[in-house]
Amino acid sequence: MKRLTVFIVLATTVAMIVRGAAMVxxxxxxxxxxxxxxxxxxxxxxxxxKGIPFAAPPxxxxxxxxxxxxxxxxxxxxxxxxxxxxxxxxxxxxxxGARGTPAAPGAxxxxxxxxxxxxxxxxxPPREPARSExxxxxxxxxxxxxxxxxxxxxxxxxxxxFTGGSGGLAWYDGENLAAKGPVIVTFNYRLGPLGFFAHPxxxxxxxxxxxxxxxxxxxIAALQWVKRNISAFGGDPNNVTVAGESAGAIMxxxxxxxxxxxxxxxxxxxxxxxxxxxxxxxxxxxxxxQANGAAAGSIAELRAKPIEQLTGLQSAGLIVDGYLIPEDSxxxxxxxxxxxxDVLTGSNRDEANFxxxxxxxxxxxxxxxxxxxxxxxxxxxxxxxxxxxxxxRLYPVTSDEDARQxxxxxxxxxxxxxxxQWAAAQExxxxxxxxxxxxxxxxxxxxxxxxxxxxTAEISFAWNNPxxxxxxxxxxxxxxxxxxxSSYWVNFISKGxxxxxxxxxxxxxxxxNTSKVMVFGDAPQLETTxxxxxxxxxxxAYQRMLKASGTN
Numbered sequence: 001m002k003r004l005t006v007f008i009v010l011a012t013t014v015a016m017i018v019r020g021a022a023m024v025x026x027x028x029x030x031x032x033x034x035x036x037x038x039x040x041x042x043x044x045x046x047x048x049x050k051g052i053p054f055a056a057p058p059x060x061x062x063x064x065x066x067x068x069x070x071x072x073x074x075x076x077x078x079x080x081x082x083x084x085x086x087x088x089x090x091x092x093x094x095x096x097g098a099r100g101t102p103a104a105p106g107a108x109x110x111x112x113x114x115x116x117x118x119x120x121x122x123x124x125p126p127r128e129p130a131r132s133e134x135x136x137x138x139x140x141x142x143x144x145x146x147x148x149x150x151x152x153x154x155x156x157x158x159x160x161x162f163t164g165g166s167g168g169l170a171w172y173d174g175e176n177l178a179a180k181g182p183v184i185v186t187f188n189y190r191l192g193p194l195g196f197f198a199h200p201x202x203x204x205x206x207x208x209x210x211x212x213x214x215x216x217x218x219x220i221a222a223l224q225w226v227k228r229n230i231s232a233f234g235g236d237p238n239n240v241t242v243a244g245e246s247a248g249a250i251m252x253x254x255x256x257x258x259x260x261x262x263x264x265x266x267x268x269x270x271x272x273x274x275x276x277x278x279x280x281x282x283x284x285x286x287x288x289x290q291a292n293g294a295a296a297g298s299i300a301e302l303r304a305k306p307i308e309q310l311t312g313l314q315s316a317g318l319i320v321d322g323y324l325i326p327e328d329s330x331x332x333x334x335x336x337x338x339x340x341x342d343v344l345t346g347s348n349r350d351e352a353n354f355x356x357x358x359x360x361x362x363x364x365x366x367x368x369x370x371x372x373x374x375x376x377x378x379x380x381x382x383x384x385x386x387x388x389x390x391x392x393r394l395y396p397v398t399s400d401e402d403a404r405q406x407x408x409x410x411x412x413x414x415x416x417x418x419x420x421q422w423a424a425a426q427e428x429x430x431x432x433x434x435x436x437x438x439x440x441x442x443x444x445x446x447x448x449x450x451x452x453x454x455x456t457a458e459i460s461f462a463w464n465n466p467x468x469x470x471x472x473x474x475x476x477x478x479x480x481x482x483x484x485x486s487s488y489w490v491n492f493i494s495k496g497x498x499x500x501x502x503x504x505x506x507x508x509x510x511x512x513n514t515s516k517v518m519v520f521g522d523a524p525q526l527e528t529t530x531x532x533x534x535x536x537x538x539x540x541a542y543q544r545m546l547k548a549s550g551t552n
Contacts, residue, residue, distance in 0.1 A: 023047050024144050030229040033073040038080045040141070043179040049140040049233070050168070051083035054225040055218065057134035058190060063303050064202055064214060067136060067221035083137025084129040085166030088192025088315070090308045128168040133194065133307050138187035138222055139167055141174030144234020152494045153235040155185045155226055155265070157219055159246030159273070159456070162317055163192045171459055171468040180464070180490045183235035185226055189218035189251075193313035198289035198321070201299040210323035212289055212316050216258075217324065219251055223264040240265040241493045245459055249273025253422070254318050257329040257338045267342040267496050269489065271462065272455055274345070274422050275329035278356060278415045280542045282549050283328045289316035330546060333422075336429045342496040343426045344489070345419040346436030346458075346517065349412055354455030357411035360404070376403035384541055391541075394534055413531065417538040420517065423509040434498055435509040435517040437527070440481060443473035458520070461485045477522050484524055512539055 024047050027036050032053070040046035055067030062068055144151045156172055158165040167186030174184030189195060195215030202211035219242075227237045242265040244252045252268050253275030255261040272278065296302060296313055320328055332338050352360035360371065376397050380388040395406035416437060423433025438458040441448050451457070460468040464486035466479070474482075488498035488506065498506050504524050509515040512535045516527040 024142050024146060024149075024232075024234050027076060028147070028232045030232050031072075032070045034076045035079045036076050037140075040175045040178075043143070043175040045143045046141055046175050046178045047143075047233075048175070049079040049142075051081050051137045052079055052140065053083070053136060054138045054187065055136040055221050058136060058194070058214070058218075059133050061303060063133070063194070064197055064199070064211075064299065066214070066217045082128045082139065082166075082168035083188065084132035084135050085168060086135035086188045086191045087131035087133055087194065087307065088163045089194055089310050089313060127170060128166060135188045135190070136218060136221075137167070138185055138225065139174070140230075140233050141178035141184040142233045142235065143178050143181065144183060147232055147234055149234035150231070150236040150239070151181060151183045151234050153183045153185060153226060153230055153237070153240045154269075154493045155187070155223060155240060155242050157189070157242065157244030157248035157251045158186070159244065159248045160191070162196060162215065162247045162315060165191075165247070171465070172463065173465055173468065174463075176464040177486060177490065180486060182241075182490055182493045183230060183233055185222070185230070187218070187222040189215040189222075191215065192315045193310070194307075196315045196317050196319075197293055197313060198286060198316045198319060199293035199296070199299055200290050202293075203286070203290060205299070206323075208323045210286070210321040211293075212286065212319045213321050213324050216251060216254055216318060219255060220258075220261055220264065220324075223255075223261065227264060238266070239494075241267045241269060243269035243271075243493075244273070245271040246273050246278075246455065250275065250277055250318065254325055254329060255339075256341060256343070257332045258324050259326065259339075260324050262339050265341060267344075267492065269492065270343065270345045270419065270422065271458060272347045272351060272415065272419075274418050275333065276418065278347075278351070279411075279418060280414065280538070280545055282330070282545070283325070284317060284319045286319055286321050289319045292316070330542075333425045334546070336425075338425070338429070340429055340431050341426070342432040342492075343423055344434045344436075344492045344498060345423050346438065347412070347415045347419050348453045348455060348457055349437060349439040350408070350452035350457075351415050351455045352408045352411040353451040356455055357407065360407035360411040370400065371403040371407045372400045373397045373403045376407055385544075387537070387541055387544060390537060394537055413534050414538055416517075417512075417535050420509060420512060420515075420535065421539065421542075424511050424515070427508065427510045432496055433509045434492065434506055435515075436506075437517050437519050439519055439521045440478075442478060443475065445471055446473050458485070461520070462489050481520065481523065485520060488518075488524075512536070 027034055035049055035052065037047045037049040040048055053070045056062060056070055158167060158172060167188050172186050178184045196212055198212035203209050226240060230237050242252055242255055249270035250273040252270045256268050257275050292314060377392065380391045384391050395410050397403045397406050420435050423435045426433045439453045441452050461482040462485050464482045466474040484503060487500060487503060491500045492498040506518045513532060516530055519525055519527050
């Protein structure tokens with residue numbers, strides 16, 4: 001018995017040594033000090049580092065300033081808990097702040113209620129602390145063997161309409177994705193009027209006559225942190241993919257178009273969002289945003305107020321500030337001046353069911369009051385003018401029921417056009433583009449989701465994360481699709497091409513007329529026939545919009 005005990009102890013010790021040798025050390029040194037991480041909860045090969053400050057607290061005099069350097073610390077900082085997510089101010093968070101869309105995309109907090117059994121279960125400690133203005137933290141998941149491993153890196157920007165969301169949500173738990181190879185980074189960025197507020201005094205203070213876009217500055221600061229520090233976690237600072245969904249994808253579009261983000265990443269993933277928002281739209285000007293901000297009072301007064309007294313401030317969303325975003329990004333992409341990076345873009349078949357297109361949802365959650373036939377036709381006339389007749393031929397309406405269906409379809413088609421044209425734009429400057437359409441309908445509480453393949457539905461599959469949503473029921477079909485989708489994503493993150501062994505071939509997306517997208521239904525398959533007539537209409541309507549606004 002004594003020999004058996006000794007053998008077990010020795011075997012356990014050897015196993016611990018072997019596992020430790022195959023992982024980045026528990027303690028790593030970054031520019032601001034020593035960090036102690038933890039082993040993953042579901043993936044023993046993954047080490048996790050949470051709540052790492054990448055900038056000084058954006059409070060007091062740092063409110064509405066570019067991210068400031070982190071103070072160094074002595075000793076070992078525990079990186080075993082998420083930092084506070086960003087608050088959007090004293091007003092209740094809601095939809096709003098995402099430019100260029102009828103209603104803000106990606107607003108969280110509207111998820112279906114949990115099943116009764118889950119609601120009755122003992123309450124677990126919260127995954128994250130309460131929201132705070134002191135919130136500029138990031139998180140790292142790595143399966144690298146050592147600091148010299150040079151794994152590809154994905155930096156994720158969350159959605160939430162620029163008013164909600166965080167890098168610590170269970171949706172974005174990086175363990176399963178990191179176990180497939182890449183180093184995964186999530187971070188928090190300032191939200192609402194704390195992250196997207198323009199004011200003439202701030203423009204003068206900047207030295208560049210630019211104000212607003214502070215949340216975007218946080219994203220750039222996080223990418224710069226990755227450039228300087230990710231090698232300590234076994235990541236390659238020269239092989240970084242920036243990725244995001246909804247408002248996060250809108251931010252990705254702005255970064256691809258920004259000269260200030262050049263060189264910080266080599267490729268981009270955008271899920272349901274682009275530089276215009278979800279649908280075609282002009283960007284808001286700095287002058288308009290600053291005029292609105294000036295009415296709130298002086299910056300000295302606003303900085304001196306505690307956050308609970310900052311009532312009535314309006315978020316400007318991403319704006320043309322003349323520096324981070326020097327011009328309407330449509331002009332930048334039209335002239336091929338965007339950053340030369342490979343892209344993977346796409347959208348979901350039932351985007352409208354999330355409520356992002358008024359009158360277009362086909363279930364209780366989405367789109368406001370039902371669209372009538374007369375309202376549908378009037379909206380087409382207001383928006384498309386002389387092109388309205390062509391639009392109504394593509395989306396014929398003879399009844400109110402038709403109007404609801406056609407509004408739903410037109411919403412999804414325009415978003416899908418937006419994602420396709422972005423991939424085609426990158427191909428025009430010599431980079432690679434790949435585009436998808438997500439159509440898979442998952443089970444919720446044991447039944448097919450009434451929302452269908454709605455906005456955000458692809459997230460858990462791209463992250464290979466069945467625990468991202470507690471009320472989702474994963475079948476064998478779901479598990480296989482998530483494994484395939486996440487493998488495509490990992491391949492793209494690694495080499496700029498989603499294709500790999502055992503996966504159906506995903507061709508590059510080169511032009512709107514002939515290229516096909518990958519359709520993620522119950523299994524990946526290539527689109528049979530591109531919707532050429534609809535794509536041609538939206539492209540022509542886009543050119544009409546730009547011409548009318550003087551952008552081109």
